[in-house]
Every structure is written in structure tokens, then in C-alpha cells.
Amino acid sequence: MAQEQAQPSGPDLTQGVDPGDFKDGKLVGHVGDQEILLVREGEGIFAIDAHCSHYHGPLADGIVVDGTVRCPWHHACFDLRTGEATCAPAFNALDVWQVEQRDGRIFVREKRARPAVRIAKPDHPGKIVIVGGGAAGFAAAEMLRRQDYAGSIVMLSSDDAPPVDRPNLSKDYLAGSAPEDWLPLRPDDFYQQAGIDLRLRTTVTAIDPSARQLSINGDVIGYDRLLLATGAEPVRLPIPGANLSHVHTLRSLADCRAIIDGAKSANRAVVIGASFIGLEVAASLRARGIEVHVVAPESRPMERILGAEMGDFVRSLHEEHGVIFHLENTVTAIGEKKVTISSGETLEADFVVFGVGVKPRLELAEKAGLKIDRGVLVNQYLETSAPGIFAAGDIARWPDPRFGENIRVEHWVVAQRQGQVAARNMLGHREKYDAVPFFWSQHYDVPINYVGHALKWDQIEVEGSVADRDCLLRYKHLGRVLAVSSIYRDVDHLKAEVAMERAVAA
CATH class of the missing domain: 3.50.50.60 (FAD/NAD(P)-binding domain)
Incomplete structure (x- = not known):
């Protein structure tokens, strides 16, 4: 989570730096008390806040890919030009700064104004209902407003509390090293201010796809688009x-x-x-x-x-x-x-x-007659077998282009990213969900990162030393890398994720 920031390091960027001071295309400095990352990509030089808005990870230790910088800790992604958090688990944008090149030196000036949201909306549904208050449901609601969607958003959650940072429940918060006020994904007043009708302790009992209605607590509510993000329940x-x-x-x-x-x-x-x-x-x-x-x-x-x-x-x-x-x-x-x-x-x-382990909450989708196969079957746009109904998160089984089959993955970041893609597609975009699955696990002071999806393998290639807590493991089947896990190999792990993405794009 966000932590108290130490005194800024590096040179005062308002006084200028030499291009030769860059290391691997990056340089950390400051403007006043604000620590800033300078990034050189191609002919451009960009200035952006130096720390990820998710858990305050150092972006200087990440990698730059196609106009974005990726956090080394949990693979959040930010646009270098606008500061937008383009990929979960981060949601908050970062500040970007004006850069000037003069007399062979590079200067950072004032903050740049955040550009106005200009999102093409090919469709204008009047009312979107989201069933679920977890990772996918929250990410979808937040993205809808970020996409300048002005219609009605109703979020129905069976939980007692607004959406929280669930990974922390088994990690720092349970260990006693994180206060409870770190847990909410947004302050309680966010939902009212954003015009999101969040209804807690609400049980949806039935969906009527033909009438585009669902039943809740003895009442009926209509929708133009519906996102099922009912998640999973512990066994x-x-x-x-x-x-x-x-x-x-x-x-x-x-x-x-x-x-x-x-x-x-x-x-x-x-x-x-x-x-x-x-x-x-x-x-x-x-x-x-x-x-x-x-x-x-x-x-x-x-x-x-x-x-x-x-x-x-x-x-x-x-x-x-x-x-x-x-x-x-x-x-x-x-x-x-x-x-x-x-x-x-x-x-x-x-x-x-x-x-x-957990089991996906499929009863609502089954009763509605949606196609089910060990999960709610969705197409590459996360739409179910019923027009206008989408599914994301732990319940969704989607066609993954890497494996040539439908897969279902119970990862927090996967659910968030699916919620974001589903939100854009509910507005009429046709964006394929093809993100590489990613999760992290924390055991005492040892983080284990995992990217990809390997149900079976015939070879594990170990680089470094597992015992020394400095390793990268590649899980291969028939010579092809299906997944990579690592301990303290953050940059190599990010590169593995990019390689998997590009293998599909190619």
C-alpha cells in the first residue's frame, strides 16, 4: 500500500541533468519534494511520478514498453504521456511533468495538465448493472466512469463492506502490519461522488435475460448491460x-x-x-x-x-x-x-x-440458462451466451489465445483486468481480452511472482538459485514456455510477461 515517502533522491531536475546520466534509459531525480522518473524512449523524454500508485513500487526498477512504464512489483502499467493507469492492479493516475531540452541538458518544469477524457463511445447503454463487489466488479465500475460513461451504474454486492484490497486480507492486514484504512479500494464517499449506486448486503436471486431484468430482495431491476462478477466462495x-x-x-x-x-x-x-x-x-x-x-x-x-x-x-x-x-x-x-x-x-x-481453495459462484448464471462449463463461458470479448450479459473474474472461462482452449483463473489481477475490459466492451467497444495471467504471493519477506498459466509441463528450467531466493523458473511443455515464476527477479519477470504478450500479438 501507499507508504510515507522518504526524502527525494537524485538530482534536482529543475536545474537540469546531462543525457549521459541516464541508466538503461531511466533517471530518478526530484522537483521539490516530489520524486520523479525521467524516461527516454526513442526520441522522446518523459517525466512521471517515480512510484506506482498501487503499493508505491519503484518504477525505476521496472521496464518501459511501447510508451508505458510497468511496475516491477505487481505489473501495473502507466502511460508515460498522460500518467493514466492503463492496467490493474493500479487505478490512480500518476502526475506527468513538462520536459525541456536546452543547451544539451534536460530540465523538468511544471506539472502537465491531465488531458480531458475523450473516449469514443460507439454505444450508449442507459443502465449498467454489476453483480458483485469484488475485484472485477469494482474495476468495471471504476473504468466505466473513467471512460466518461454518464449512464446509470448499479453495483449489487452481497458483502457487508465496500470493495477492499482482498490480497491484503491474508497478508499484511492479517499479520498486523497494515492498518484497516489501507484496505478500501476507494474511500466510502467515492461511490456517491462517482454516481455509482453501491448496494451492500444485496442478494440477486434470478436473472431474466429476455426481459433484461434481475430480481433482488423481492424487487425487480432492469438493465441494458449486465456484468456478472459473482466471484468465488471458500470451500x-x-x-x-x-x-x-x-x-x-x-x-x-x-x-x-x-x-x-x-x-x-x-x-x-x-x-x-x-x-x-x-x-x-x-x-x-x-x-x-x-x-x-x-x-x-x-x-x-x-x-x-x-x-x-x-x-x-x-x-x-x-x-x-x-x-x-x-x-x-x-x-x-x-x-x-x-x-x-x-x-x-x-x-x-x-x-x-x-x-x-474456492469454488466459483455459478448458481445465478446456471438458473439464467447461460452456457456453463466449469465456469461461465464467455467469448474473447467476455460476453456470455446471452446478449448484453458479460462475465468477469473467478466465474469466467474464456478462450485464451496462448493455450488454444478455454481457461478459468482465480487471480486478483486477472479479475481486475477482465472487469476493465468488460466495462469497455459494455460500451460497445470490441476489445479482446488477451492479458497474460499474473499473480503474486507473499511469504514472510519473500515474494513469489507468477505469470502465465501452466496446468502441466514436461520441463522446469531454473535460472539462478531457488535456495538463495534469487531465481526465475520457466515451466515448459514441448519446448514452449507456458508460465514463469520468480523470486527477486522482477525485471526478468516483466520481460517474460511482455514476451508472452508479443507471442500472441505476432
């Missing part, structure tokens, strides 16, 4: 005791608050599942000084996604921090103060957290 295994009050899942802010509340008086916890979310929860609870046991059926954590070597590293990293694993085991029963596992062992537990 709670059918184990005796799974519904006890001290057994939690983690998806919403309310879920996270409940776990934090339980942790205040707890000494021991059991996490069921060695998934990304399960292990992030384990790391966060260890940061709170709680003894954590992880029970999972696999022989090594996350091998299915990251491979054996990275899986062993993740296990050893957590063990270094005191996590106790019970692998090749399942939980057979949960009691008030204990958990029984398939080996016959009994583990003491003041509370339990399920981290065994």
Missing part, C-alpha cells in the same frame, strides 16, 4: 465440526476480522490446506506469535503449481519461521479445542482456518 470441507464457531474461512473483510479477533486470545491454530491462501494465513498468524500447524494431503506444498524444487523451498521457508507441517494427512474431525488428522494424531487448536 469448507464436510468434516465433523467444520461449522463450529471457531472454524473460519477467509474471503471477506468480515472473515479476516473474525480470524484476527480469534487470534487475540489464541495460542495455537490449525490451517487446513497448503494452498497459497492457506500458507499466507500461516505466515500472518506466525507474525502474531501463534503456533501454527498446517495439515494437507499433498507430499509437498504447491508442487502442482510451482514444481518440486519451489515447493520444497516454500516448505522450508515456513519451517524456518516455526510452522509445523502434517503433510500426506487430512483432517477427520474438529473439536472445540483439538483437531484429529488421518494419521491418528490429535492437534491442539484454539481456532481453525480452511485454506483448501
Whole structure:
């Protein structure tokens, strides 16, 4: 999240710099207290805020691609000319500055005025309804207003709270190192000011595609375009005791608050599942000084996604921090103060957290007669089988040009980017969704980034050292790179993403 900015570094750009001072086409300096990144691309020189508006990542450590700069941390993208955040997970634009070249030196002057929004709108739907208050739903609503859409936006969310930064729920906020006021994606008054009718604690019970209506809480609401962004819900295994009050899942802010509340008086916890979310929860609870046991059926954590070597590293990293694993085991029963596992062992537990994955919320789409195949089937423009109804996020299964098949991906950034594309297409644009899937995971001080989508591979090519926390892994099938994971190889990871994008464009 945004953090207190240190004293600006580098030269005073109002006094001018020499072109020879650039390194790899970039130079960090300042104007007053504002740290600024100078970028040379081709014949042009651009000045833009030096830090990403998402989590304050240093853009100087990123890469420049086709008139944009990409953040090294979570792959947000900004237009060098306008400062616009062109690609999630960033939404806030950056300031750009006037650049002058004189007497062989480069000077940065005043801020440039942000250009007025001029978006061609081939279609003018009067009313757009969004079902879902998560990543895709928020990104779509925000993009509609950014595209200068002046019609009605109704956002229906079953959550208790406005859209929040969900990745933080299992990371810094749960660990106690981030305050709650960092979580909202926008301040509460944003929705009213933007003319977004956000209705919380609202359940949609049915959709009538032919009448372009949906039913909510006994009422009926019409739409011209509809976005389904119902997301996914955590899996709670059918184990005796799974519904006890001290057994939690983690998806919403309310879920996270409940776990934090339980942790205040707890000494021991059991996490069921060695998934990304399960292990992030384990790391966060260890940061709170709680003894954590992880029970999972696999022989090594996350091998299915990251491979054996990275899986062993993740296990050893957590063990270094005191996590106790019970692998090749399942939980057979949960009691008030204990958990029984398939080996016959009994583990003491003041509370339990399920981290065994999620399932897409498809019931609404199924009842409406939309085409379903392990997700809501959409075309390359994210439109479902019913005209005027789009789907994005965890429920959407789309035709990915890299793999020649329909895929569904449960990643935060994927949902956000799909919401943005769906918003533009609901306005009549015909923009193909072809972004490369990306996610990040944080385990203590070690970030793991992953780009691409590899359900299977026949080779993992390791560059660097996994054990030394300096590596790039390429997951290949028949010689073709399907995905890349990395630890502290941010630039190489960004380059891998660009290579995948260009492979499709070609």
C-alpha cells in the first residue's frame, strides 16, 4: 500500500541533468519534494511520478514498453504521456511533468495538465448493472466512469463492506502490519461522488435475460448491460465440526476480522490446506506469535503449481519461521479445542482456518440458462451466451489465445483486468481480452511472482538459485514456455510477461 515517502533522491531536475546520466534509459531525480522518473524512449523524454500508485513500487526498477512504464512489483502499467493507469492492479493516475531540452541538458518544469477524457463511445447503454463487489466488479465500475460513461451504474454486492484490497486480507492486514484504512479500494464517499449506486448486503436471486431484468430482495431491476462478477466462495470441507464457531474461512473483510479477533486470545491454530491462501494465513498468524500447524494431503506444498524444487523451498521457508507441517494427512474431525488428522494424531487448536481453495459462484448464471462449463463461458470479448450479459473474474472461462482452449483463473489481477475490459466492451467497444495471467504471493519477506498459466509441463528450467531466493523458473511443455515464476527477479519477470504478450500479438 501507499507508504510515507522518504526524502527525494537524485538530482534536482529543475536545474537540469546531462543525457549521459541516464541508466538503461531511466533517471530518478526530484522537483521539490516530489520524486520523479525521467524516461527516454526513442526520441522522446518523459517525466512521471517515480512510484506506482498501487503499493508505491519503484518504477525505476521496472521496464518501459511501447510508451508505458510497468511496475516491477505487481505489473501495473502507466502511460508515460498522460500518467493514466492503463492496467490493474493500479487505478490512480500518476502526475506527468513538462520536459525541456536546452543547451544539451534536460530540465523538468511544471506539472502537465491531465488531458480531458475523450473516449469514443460507439454505444450508449442507459443502465449498467454489476453483480458483485469484488475485484472485477469494482474495476468495471471504476473504468466505466473513467471512460466518461454518464449512464446509470448499479453495483449489487452481497458483502457487508465496500470493495477492499482482498490480497491484503491474508497478508499484511492479517499479520498486523497494515492498518484497516489501507484496505478500501476507494474511500466510502467515492461511490456517491462517482454516481455509482453501491448496494451492500444485496442478494440477486434470478436473472431474466429476455426481459433484461434481475430480481433482488423481492424487487425487480432492469438493465441494458449486465456484468456478472459473482466471484468465488471458500470451500469448507464436510468434516465433523467444520461449522463450529471457531472454524473460519477467509474471503471477506468480515472473515479476516473474525480470524484476527480469534487470534487475540489464541495460542495455537490449525490451517487446513497448503494452498497459497492457506500458507499466507500461516505466515500472518506466525507474525502474531501463534503456533501454527498446517495439515494437507499433498507430499509437498504447491508442487502442482510451482514444481518440486519451489515447493520444497516454500516448505522450508515456513519451517524456518516455526510452522509445523502434517503433510500426506487430512483432517477427520474438529473439536472445540483439538483437531484429529488421518494419521491418528490429535492437534491442539484454539481456532481453525480452511485454506483448501474456492469454488466459483455459478448458481445465478446456471438458473439464467447461460452456457456453463466449469465456469461461465464467455467469448474473447467476455460476453456470455446471452446478449448484453458479460462475465468477469473467478466465474469466467474464456478462450485464451496462448493455450488454444478455454481457461478459468482465480487471480486478483486477472479479475481486475477482465472487469476493465468488460466495462469497455459494455460500451460497445470490441476489445479482446488477451492479458497474460499474473499473480503474486507473499511469504514472510519473500515474494513469489507468477505469470502465465501452466496446468502441466514436461520441463522446469531454473535460472539462478531457488535456495538463495534469487531465481526465475520457466515451466515448459514441448519446448514452449507456458508460465514463469520468480523470486527477486522482477525485471526478468516483466520481460517474460511482455514476451508472452508479443507471442500472441505476432
